[in-house]
Amino acid sequence: MHDKKTVLITGGNKGIGLDTSKLFVDAGYAVVVLARDFKNFPLQGNPAVQSVEYDLADIEGIPQLITSLPPIDVLVNNAGIMYALPYDGYPAEKVEQILNVNMKAPVALITEVSKNMVAKGAGRIVNNASIAGEIGHPDVWYGITKAGMINITKSFAKILGPQGVVVNAVAPGPAETEMLATIPEPRKRAIKSAVYTGRFAYPQEVARAMFWLATDCPEYINGTCIDINNGAFPR
Numbered sequence: 716m717h718d719k720k721t722v723l724i725t726g727g728n729k730g731i732g733l734d735t736s737k738l739f740v741d742a743g744y745a746v747v748v749l750a751r752d753f754k755n756f757p758l759q760g761n762p763a764v765q766s767v768e769y770d771l772a773d774i775e776g777i778p779q780l781i782t783s784l785p786p787i788d789v790l791v792n793n794a795g796i797m798y799a800l801p802y803d804g805y806p807a808e809k810v811e812q813i814l815n816v817n818m819k820a821p822v823a824l825i826t827e828v829s830k831n832m833v834a835k836g837a838g839r840i841v842n843n844a845s846i847a848g849e850i851g852h853p854d855v856w857y858g859i860t861k862a863g864m865i866n867i868t869k870s871f872a873k874i875l876g877p878q879g880v881v882v883n884a885v886a887p888g889p890a891e892t893e894m895l896a897t898i899p900e901p902r903k904r905a906i907k908s909a910v911y912t913g914r915f916a917y918p919q920e921v922a923r924a925m926f927w928l929a930t931d932c933p934e935y936i937n938g939t940c941i942d943i944n945n946g947a948f949p950r
């Protein structure tokens with residue numbers, strides 16, 4: 716018998732994060748789901764799931780938040796936002812919001828949860844980046860934060876890897892979630908024509924990759940970012 720492990724999944728209430736939450740529930744984890752809105756959360760009431768209402772734009776509150784939770788064995792930094800805004804019409808408060816949610820919050824969460832991981836000599840962290848962080852994006856701040864996420868992964872693997880913590884990322888191409896609502900139809904068609912299967916990724920496909928990195932993936936895979944783009948950016 717081993718102790719039940721606890722996973723913290725940001726944005727685990729919908730989209731890719733929800734599918735990830737389901738995989739961890741099925742695997743017997745205690746699942747802490749962090750998001751702002753749990754109105755239509757299908758796992759509400761599941762005894763293995765704790766819903767934590769929190770706005771990740773509040774960076775300063777993160778240390779207190781983590782203190783209030785059980786020790787975290789696995790962190791999935793999944794929450795993220797994207798705006799349909801041009802680079803020359805991007806209000807300063809939106810820049811601050813996207814930097815906070817997509818980049819500063821993941822760093823603050825890693826900083827806090829890794830204390831327990833380092834003390835145990837074990838832990839897993841998975842970051843949801845994006846192909847946008849590799850090839851650029853019309854929402855320039857989205858692309859910048861996702862490139863940041865890939866570098867956050869490498870930097871923390873360097874810092875925490877020698878202490879038993881495995882830190883990896885995924886870089887998905889467009890996946891069928893609410894996030895795609897802001898993309899205009901012609902761009903959607905162009906994106907679909909650039910991949911082998913002619914479709915967007917299913918959120919489960921990203922969730923399964925993140926789950927593997929967070930559980931069974933060999934510890935020798937550390938500081939890596941797995942592309943999930945179906946030929947949109949072969950390398």
Ligand SMILES: NC(=O)c1ccc[n+]([C@@H]2O[C@H](COP(=O)([O-])OP(=O)(O)OC[C@H]3O[C@@H](n4cnc5c(N)ncnc54)[C@H](OP(=O)(O)O)[C@@H]3O)[C@@H](O)[C@H]2O)c1
Nearest residue numbers: 726730731750751752770771793794795845889890892894
């Ligand atoms: N869908 C794609 O095409 C695609 C491609 C590559 C990468 N990704 C990445 O995948 C991740 C998940 O996105 P998704 O596609 O599943 O989109 P989604 O369905 O829109 O989910 C976004 C998640 O982030 C959470 N979130 C946003 N702002 C937050 C805040 N201030 N505080 C706390 N939580 C917040 C949302 O929860 P609440 O709104 O309830 O707070 C929601 O759970 C994101 O990091 C995204 O960048 C998505």
